[in-house]
Amino acid sequence: MPYGSIVLIIVQCSNADIPHMRFFELGQIFQDFGCLSTNIICGRNMAFYTIEEENTSNSIKCWQRCSCLDKKYVEISGKCIEKPFMDTNEILQRKKMENASLNIIQHVLKIEERFNFFYFQMKIRSCKVRNPEGAGVEAIARKEIEKRCLRMGTCSLNKIFYEIGCIKEGHSCGRNMELVIIDKRLSFTSKRWKCVMQCQCRHEYxxxxxxxxxxxxxxxxxxxxxxxxxxxxxxxxxxxxxxxxxxxxxxxxxxxxxxxxxxxxxxxxxxxxxxxGYDEENGQCIKENEKRRTKNICLENGCEVGMTIHDEGCHLTGEKCGNNMIFKVVNSTVRNETYSIYCTQRCSCINSDFIYSERNSGCEEKGIGDLSSTTSHDTITTGMHDFxxxxxxxxxxxxxxxxxxxxxxxxxxxxxxxxxxxxxxxxxxxxxxxxxxxxxxxxxxxxxx
Known part of the structure; x- marks a missing residue:
């Protein structure tokens, strides 16, 4: 076999580690403690062949695959067919159809040029590949590659990871590197956090x-x-x-x-x-003859949902303008020569978990005890603390x-x-x-x- 070639095996696993049945399916794999099943018949024109062997100080274990007896037989539709009994064109046509289903797996394996195939094979052995053409196979391979780089600490700097639950935050991903959350949102279906994490340098690096x-x-x-x-x-x-x-x-x-x-x-x-163009004032740089900060008129007179205010400096962003209401930026403009910013602010409900209520002249929560409402409100009130x-x-x-x-x-x-x-x-x-x-x-x- 040429150096650097990739051997690809589609595996189907038994529900038990030790064979208790007389015949096995072609391609079926099991753990053989003691390696006693090598070359034993496992079906018609089929026998067990060792694909991987593991030695310890006091035991030996093999991974056995039920395969065709020898080169006189070819694997077609889950059976070992003797070559002379089939027309050559028919063999090639069937093999072509079966090989087409392997393309997606081969494509995934080529992503990591030096990926250890047998390690990948051991990991996917616990589940049966029902549809090799489906996206599930690609997802399994991608997850295995991600787990491998995290386990070995060989992930590339700035590599992106996606995770439900965000439990890997702070996990080491390389030398002097760790996973840092760059985006965090609540899943509407599972009520759990969905995180986008990036492999970044640790704080002291x-x-x-x-x-x-x-x-x-x-x-x-x-x-x-x-x-x-x-x-x-x-x-x-x-x-x-x-x-x-x-x-x-x-x-x-x-x-x-x-x-x-x-x-x-x-x-x-x-x-x-x-x-x-700016002067020092109380440790800050204030524009010469700058207008006084926009006054929050809602604190005195109260505001209705939807009311807009022109805010020079955008100081009102996030400030309270009513019951469960805050100012949100509708649009903003930055003057390039001075970097001064001007905003149009709208008095709005805190977030989508609150709706306007005429009863209390403000916004009220849609439902009490809803996880998304509680979490979203906590994000607004404690976001700066986390930062x-x-x-x-x-x-x-x-x-x-x-x-x-x-x-x-x-x-x-x-x-x-x-x-x-x-x-x-x-x-x-x-x-x-x-x-x-x-x-x-x-x-x-x-x-x-």
Missing amino acids: IESNGRCTKITKNLHEKIICLRGGCTLNQIVQDISCSLNGRFCGRNMTFVLIKGSKHRHHHICIVQYKCVE ENNFQSHTKKGYNLGEEISDLGCRLRNHECGINRKFIVVEEFSAEHDSIIKGCIVRCSCTVE
């Missing part, structure tokens, strides 16, 4: 040249500053000179004070400053809607940045003198319902 490397003290300080954790006017030593001109908070940026080169390293001194727990070492406590920050390592994508808000990537970059380090410009935006 950062992606560099396709691998996860340890975050140094200097790099750790960079990450904190880029994510808005530094104070206004703070001076930072920037080894590799990658911070100059980067956003580091709402209406804030790093400004180069001094740059120099020492041997093979570039070192810069940068300062946390307001962007042009702070996961990234408390690298992020500040809150972000404004429309705020853009530089995220060295691109770890904040799809993570919550406030009530009904999450980070989206608007641009990717790499350090000028350290190109293997990847970074992203992320914006705190409204969550799409």
Whole structure:
């Protein structure tokens, strides 16, 4: 057999590990402790042949397959037919029809070039392949490949996994890597969480040249500053000179004070400053002659469901406007030259689990005790708390809607940045003198319902 070729066997398993019947089906496989059934007749023109053998210190075990006696017979429709008794064209035609059903399995196996076939075979032996052409076979193979990379810790960085129940969150998926939830939704059918997880670098590591490397003290300080954790006017030593001109908070940026080169390293001194057109006020950068924050008139007079308000700065997003009602963004505009944001806010029910009720002049829950309602409400009220727990070492406590920050390592994508808000990537970059380090410009935006 040529080197590198793939042997493909369709298996059907017995309901018991030890044979208690006189005849077996062609292709049937069972565990033979002691390997006593090798070459024993298992049917008409059929015998057991060992396809895998396992030796331990005090025992031996074989996987036996009921196959045709020798090359004089060919497997056709579950039987071993002697070749001379069939027309050559008929044999080829039947074999062609049977081989067509194997194409989907062969396609899946080719996805992983060095996949150990016998390992895959052992795992699928516990179930009978009823329809090789169905999508179930492909799903089994895909799950086996995923389990294998998780068990061996060989998953590729940024690989995506889908799971019901989210029990693998935080599970190791590679060297210095772990599974991180990037999307979490409640299944309407099973009332369980459906998670999309990604294999990412652990918190104390950062992606560099396709691998996860340890975050140094200097790099750790960079990450904190880029994510808005530094104070206004703070001076930072920037080894590799990658911070100059980067956003580091709402209406804030790093400004180069001094740059120099020492041997093979570039070192810069940068300062946390307001962007042009903004003035410092109480540790924040406020637009010159900026209008006062939009007042929440609903707190005094009360608002009805559907009422809209023009909100400069989008400060009202998520604020209460009635009984079980909050402001939600209908549309928003960002001025590129100043990064100021303007929103049209609508007073709406908290989420789809609440409906408008004239009885209490507000929104009431559709049904009491419904899991989706409780969980959705908990997501709104505790989302920011979860975000702070996961990234408390690298992020500040809150972000404004429309705020853009530089995220060295691109770890904040799809993570919550406030009530009904999450980070989206608007641009990717790499350090000028350290190109293997990847970074992203992320914006705190409204969550799409």
